[in-house]
Amino acid sequence: MGTVNSPEAIIVMGVAGSGKSTVGQQLAAELGWQFNDADGFHPPENVAKMSAGIPLTDEDRAPWLSAIRAHLATCLARGQGVVVTCSALKETYRRVIRVDPERVKLVYLQGSRDLLWERITSRKDHFMKPAMLDSQLATLEEPIDALTLDIAADTTSLVAAIRDAYSL
Secondary structure, eight states: OOOOOOOEEEEOSSTTTTOOOHHHHHHHHHTOOOEEGGGGGSSSSHHHHHHTTTTOOOOHHHHHHHHHHHHHHHHHTTOOOOOEEEEEHHHHHHHEEEEEOTTTTEEEEOOOOOHHHHHHHHHSSSOOOTTHHHHHHHHHOOSSSSSSEEEEEHHHHHHHHHHTTTTT
């Protein structure tokens, strides 16, 4: 009987308002893994642009994606389990950050625009502005190789589904 290879890193992806940080933090806490929000890897210039409501270009994203990839590679090299939350909207972005698809798995948090909008507009003190949701949805290339979960479920159920799917 074969064994299931559990991932050593999980990228929780989706557009703004999908619950990446909430789900990622709870998953990391339950697993005893490191947690990182990809927003923390943005250079100050990117944060300033997003705070001003200006969508980032692929050129703007390149150093950010490289930093995420380097972080994941370091965690894997150390044998440190890690959960990273990242919008990862395009397949090209996911190819950059996903150092080793056997060891780094994707979880895509998917939801309706109405629910996403409701969540974003209820936020306080976050640099992502509600008007940027449509830009993210237009850019989003839904992954075909990810565990896709409906954000209408509560956080505990979403984390349990991830753990079950990946035998964690």
